[in-house]
Amino acid sequence: xxxxxxxxxxxxxxxxxxxxxxxxxxxxxxxxxxxxxxxxxxxxxxxxxxxxxxxxxxxxxxxxxxxxxxxxxxxxxxxxxxxxxxxxxxxxxxxxxxxxxxxxxxxx
Amino acid sequence: xxxxxxxxxxxxxxxxxxxxxxxxxxxxxxxxxxxxxxxxxxxxxxxxxxxxxxxxxxxxxxxxxxxxxxxxxxxxxxxxxxxxxxxxxxxxxxxxxxxxxxxxxxxx
DNA sequence: CTAATATTCAACCATATGGTTGAATATACC
DNA sequence: GGTATATTCAACCATATGGTTGAATATTAG
Numbered sequence: 103x104x105x106x107x108x109x110x111x112x113x114x115x116x117x118x119x120x121x122x123x124x125x126x127x128x129x130x131x132x133x134x135x136x137x138x139x140x141x142x143x144x145x146x147x148x149x150x151x152x153x154x155x156x157x158x159x160x161x162x163x164x165x166x167x168x169x170x171x172x173x174x175x176x177x178x179x180x181x182x183x184x185x186x187x188x189x190x191x192x193x194x195x196x197x198x199x200x201x202x203x204x205x206x207x208x209x210x
Numbered sequence: 211x212x213x214x215x216x217x218x219x220x221x222x223x224x225x226x227x228x229x230x231x232x233x234x235x236x237x238x239x240x241x242x243x244x245x246x247x248x249x250x251x252x253x254x255x256x257x258x259x260x261x262x263x264x265x266x267x268x269x270x271x272x273x274x275x276x277x278x279x280x281x282x283x284x285x286x287x288x289x290x291x292x293x294x295x296x297x298x299x300x301x302x303x304x305x306x307x308x309x310x311x312x313x314x315x316x317x318x
Numbered sequence: 319c320t321a322a323t324a325t326t327c328a329a330c331c332a333t334a335t336g337g338t339t340g341a342a343t344a345t346a347c348c
Numbered sequence: 349g350g351t352a353t354a355t356t357c358a359a360c361c362a363t364a365t366g367g368t369t370g371a372a373t374a375t376t377a378g
Contacts, residue, residue: 107228114226117295118219119336130299137354149337151356156335170345170354178302185296185303187225191238192293194286227366245324257367259326264365278324278375 112160113184121145122153126176129163135171220268221292229253230261234284237271243279 106112116122121143128134128142140150154174157163161180166173214220224230229251236242236250248258262282265271269288274281 110231111226111228114222118222118226120216120219121336123218123295126299130302135354136356145336146338147355148339148357152336155356167345172355176299176302178299181296181299182303185293185300187231188289188293188296191234191284191286191289194238194284195290195293229366243324244326253366254368255325256327256369260366263326275375280325 109161109180109183110187112156113162113180116157116160116162117184119153119156121150122157125150125153125157125174126162126181129174130176130178133166133173133175135168135173137171139174217269217291218295220264221270221288224265224268224270225292227261227264229258230265233258233261233265233282234270234289237282238284238286241274241281241283243276243281245279247282 106115117126124142125134125139128139136147136150136154139154140147143150154163154165158165161177163174164177166175214223225234232250233242233247236247244255244258244262247262248255251258262271262273266273269285271282272285274283
């Protein structure tokens with residue numbers, strides 16, 4: 103368990119791993135049990151369980167008990183915070199496109 | 211040096227550290243020399259140099275030699291890729307807001 | 319050439335990460 | 349109750365990370 107100084111630390115850290123991004127992609131579509139998620143990766147049950155812990159501590163997923171299964175779903179509000187962070191910089195890569203767009207409008 | 215499987219790994223990993231996010235925020239506004247960036251943090255010159263290496267390998271910054279200084283600037287196109295990744299999920303947190311918005315419109 | 323400035327490199331350290339295996343726990347099935 | 353299923357926990361391991369200090373490498377100034 104790591105102590106994160108800022109919420110964005112744990113969110114971006116979660117997103118920095120391809121297995122965790124795959125889990126996010128899946129649980130964004132529907133609920134998955136832990137075992138179902140394990141079935142899609144070549145790592146152990148315990149490894150997936152650890153990835154889920156990372157995602158849960160970042161508030162990116164939620165787990166719900168259903169009998170002996172744990173059903174995992176996405177907590178999309180947390181992704182919003184990451185998106186808002188990037189939003190600060192959006193104009194910087196759009197500016198080039200906007201210039202082009204402006205030029206095209208003039209030309210036509 | 212780490213080998214990243216996917217470009218998003220190194221981008222999100224870069225963003226997962228508050229010092230690196232601060233560097234990004236600064237160099238988004240103007241060029242900074244490495245020494246100037248060091249002056250804003252309580253860590254050694256070498257530590258900042260390492261953070262810059264992480265950011266450079268993720269293609270988030272560029273360095274330009276100016277005499278004995280290295281001038282650092284943002285490479286915003288790379289942030290765009292992270293933004294596009296999050297864009298996949300944007301409707302998921304907007305939908306809730308949109309529902310609320312819809313309800314409010316009905317109520318009023 | 320020498321000295322000062324700016325930065326990186328190398329070696330080191332403590333802790334974190336991502337994986338493993340095997341035991342422990344909880345729930346469901348018969 | 350006993351067995352099977354689902355998941356987590358604990359211990360362990362190799363490597364990565366983020367920091368340090370001190371030496372090495374430019375480049376500029378005198």
